[in-house]
Amino acid sequence: MAANSVLLDFSIEPSRIGDELSRKDIVKVFKENLEKYFGNLKIVYDMLIDDGYMCILSDNAGTIFTIRFFGEGLITVNIEYFKKENDSQRISFESTRQLENVLVKELNLLHGQSLPALSRGPIVKYFPTADERIIEYDIDKVLFDKRSEFQKIQIVHSKTLGNMLILDELQNIAEADLIYTQTLMQHGKENYEGKEICIxxxxxxxxxxxxxxxxxxxxxxxxxxxxxxxxxxxxxNSICGDVLETRKGDNYEIIVGDCMVWIDKYIKDGKKFDYVFGDLTDIPISDTPTGEIWDFIRTILEKSFAVLKPDGKFMTHGNGASCPESLEMYEEQLKKLRPCVKFSRDTAFVPSFMEDWIFYQVTFANQ
Amino acid sequence: MAANSVLLDFSIEPSRIGDELSRKDIVKVFKENLEKYFGNLKIVYDMLIDDGYMCILSDNAGTIFTIRFFGEGLITVNIEYFKKENDSQRISFESTRQLENVLVKELNLLHGQSLPALSRGPIVKYFPTADERIIEYDIDKVLFDKRSEFQKIQIVHSKTLGNMLILDELQNIAEADLIYTQTLMQHGKENYEGKEICIxxxxxxxxxxxxxxxxxxxxxxxxxxxxxxxxxxxxxNSICGDVLETRKGDNYEIIVGDCMVWIDKYIKDGKKFDYVFGDLTDIPISDTPTGEIWDFIRTILEKSFAVLKPDGKFMTHGNGASCPESLEMYEEQLKKLRPCVKFSRDTAFVPSFMEDWIFYQVTFANQ
Incomplete structure (x- = not known):
């Protein structure tokens, strides 16, 4: 079950409103055209808002139509109704666009736009890109939905991406994302044989x-x-095999704990690695009280370099290519590190992010 | 300028409504939390709808808040306001998600979802995938917007995809889509040297x-x-060079006209090609392969094979991989052709479609 929101918007030459046409005239044309798809509608409420006007209509089936006039000739239409799982849409996307085109023509409007119906309910389908654009995923099932003491954890199924891990309502990794892991580790470019690694x-x-x-x-x-x-x-399992089941083998071990605490222990013990991977969530979670997010990120970097061999590498994911400001800020943190470091970047289109993502490889500057 | 629509949805165990909490109690909690971001709100209207309830609130700046209760415990919240080009958002996506999480916790709700603000206005940013999911593009400019006698033609600029051609409000090709053309023509797999080709x-x-x-x-x-x-x-020009400027050269010619009329002329003249490309509109998404569009597609196929040499190839784009029914229907049309044909398929992720697309290569079956 979900509520469907069908959204349209239009604009009209502002001088025509009041002069040639009243808002009520326009509502009348909208109403007549909506009635071709929904049957008889009645106006249940209308109100003036600043320089705007809003009119609410309904049909006999609980569909609510909100027509709102804003400044500069902008008009929005919301069509909203309850849809049980097997109900069909009350207006198809094709019909929505027909309606839009007829209205643009009939009222000689400047623009028309219709969005595919938005489905609002327990099967969450919308996630943002790094620059906060909306992407609808072809999610058809929620497989796991629990809150740990650290975060909200969901695993959903996407028809094209396979199972997807969602942490705190952000897409994290999907079964289709081998390229993410391969780019993070610079597969084929780095030689891990015989190396000591910390994730x-x-x-x-x-x-x-x-x-x-x-x-x-x-x-x-x-x-x-x-x-x-x-x-x-x-x-x-298609992306993690059995490592999360076994937790420990001849050449690996998973430790459940705060990585900051463990890194401090490694620093104290003089333990050094060939590679440290920063594979934390974008928004850090930690038991250890920390200040600003960038302070936390710098702390991670400082401590990681404190446990790296002189020729070691720190590898991590950055952000979407659509967020150059955020990438610059990250690089600013890298430049603040002492001893100095140098870095290279790589880019990959990550299927479940639906955008190019930037990955960093950082070494001591004297290497 | 645009109207911003910020949409949230929640669900609550249905038995709690009326029993433990009234809808008005819930609205009160929503109102108190919304007021942390918007200042004082007043309820301007409320109404019962079937088994639902809708309440409209406003602030002093023309923001309208619509809280609607549907069946099965579903609750939607729409926050809508007018945003001039340089105005900032009245509630950031981060704050929207904070608000969502606080409400889920405070009211012990079953789910919460928040969508990034939808921008509704003359710069159209939303286009559907083949299976009608909504995708927001990073479009920042409309460069061309005219209606020909055949269709609505727009060219918009996307920050990541370059300029994009939009025909009848559907994404057609972008500067970033070389892979589309290369997959259509099977670049590197077909040898076009010395060949006669019809597009x-x-x-x-x-x-x-x-x-x-x-x-x-x-x-x-x-x-x-x-x-x-x-x-x-x-x-x-980055994808078409100067061919649309020159229109005619030693080994090419662009004819402005109905391809069906020209193909009929070629059939009459006995003209034959090594390759015919179907680079017309997409295969329609339809329940049954009937009606005008499938007839048109079958006619195109029949006539194309009528002007192909015995070892010639017909190459065309199909549809999104997310629409297997539509692809199957296309293949049904291929199977109806006489003389019989055989076909192969190729797939490419087309950047401006944001999905995998299927391309067909068709030859006479006896080849």
Whole structure:
């Protein structure tokens, strides 16, 4: 079950309103055309709003139509109704666009736009790009939906992307995202054989699983949220194999805990790695109280470099290519590190993000 | 300028409504939390709808809040206001999600979802996938917007895809879509050198431009809509070069006219081609392969094979991989052709479609 919201918008040369046509004249034309699809409508309420006007209509089936006039000739129409799972749409996208085109023609409007019906209900289908554009995914099932002490964890099924991990309502990784893990680890460009590796985060298990294919000496993965691993172990085996089930093998170990605490321990013990991966969520979660997000990110970087061998590498995901400001800020943090570091970037189109994503490879500057 | 629509939805265990909480209690909690972002709100109207209830609130700045209760515990919230070009959002996506999470927690709701603000106005940003999911593009400018006698033609600018041709409000081709043309022509797999080629449609000029790089004997392009070519010649030169400007060269010619009329002429004259490209409108999404459009598609196929040499090929785009029913119906049409044909398929992720697209290569079955 879901509520369907069908949204249209139009604009009219502002001088025509009041002069040639009243708002009520326009509503009358809208009403007549809507009635071709919905049968008789009645106006249940109308009101003036600042320089605007809003009119609410209804049919006999609980569909509510809101026609609103804004400044500068902008008019929006919302058509909203309850749709049970097997009900058909009360107006198809094709009909919505027909309606739009007839209205534009009949009223000689400047623009018309119609959106495919938005489905509002427990099966969440909309996620944002890095620059906050809306993307509708072909999600048809919610497989897992729990809240851990750290975050909200969902696994949903997408027809084209397979199972998808959603953390705090943001798309994290999907079964179709091998390219994400391969670009993060620079598959084919880095040699992991015999290397010692530390993963900060990485709860979906995909990075650990891919790294183990390359014969490393040892990989330790520090993940705070056991429930993420439980969920991925159940629903994401095509990307994580059995590493989240076994948790420990000859050359790897998953430690459930705050990576900051463990890194501090490694620093104290003088433990060093060939590679450290920053595979944490975009918005950091930690037991350790921290200040601003950028302070936290810089702390991660500082501590990671404190446990890296002189020729070691720190590898991490950045942000969407659509967010150059955010990428610049990250690079500003890199420039603040002492000893100095240098970095390279790589880009990949990540299927479940529906956009290009930037990945960083960072080494000490004197390397 | 645009109207911003910020949409949230929630669900609550239905038995709690009326029993533990009245709808007005719930509205009160919603109102209190909305007021943290918008200041004092007043209820301007409320009404019962079937088994539902709707309440309209407003602030002092023309923001209208619509809280609607549907069956099965579903609640939607729409926040709508007028936004001039340089105005900031009245509620950020981050704040919307905060609000959502606080409400879910405070009222112990079953689900919460918030969508990034939808921008409704003359710069159209939303286009559907083949299976009618909504995708928001990073469109920041409308460069061309005219209606020819055949269709509505727009060229818009996307930050990541470059200029994009929009025909009748559907995304057609963008500057980033070389892969589309290359997959359509099976670049690297077909040898066009010395070949005679006919393009049906192809008004954006990209296919003609790419084919001419391969030294064909001659290419004739039959495009009905001069205005599409005018628009693309002005704004899409990175994909069409100067072919739409010159219109005719030693080994190519663009004919402005109905391709069906020209094909009939070729049939009458006994003219034959090595390749015919169907670069016309998409296969319609329909329940049954009947009606005008499938007849038109079958006619195109029949006539194309009538002007193909015995070892010639018909190449065309199909539909989104998300629409298997539509692809099957197309293949049904292929199976009806006499003499019999056989076909292969190729798939490419087309950047401006934001999805995998299917392309067909069809030959006589006895080849």
């Amino acid at each position: 900060l985060g990485g709860g979906d298990g995909a990075l650990l699983y891919e790294l183990l294919k390359e014969n490393p000496k040892h990989v330790v993965m520090l993940e705070i949220d056991d429930l993420v691993m439980e969920a991925c172990n159940k629903y994401m | 049906l449609g192809g008004g954006d000029g990209a296919l003609l431009y790419e084919l001419l790089k391969e030294n064909p004997k001659h290419v004739v392009m039959l495009e009905i809509d001069d205005l599409v070519m005018e628009a693309c010649n002005k704004y899409m």
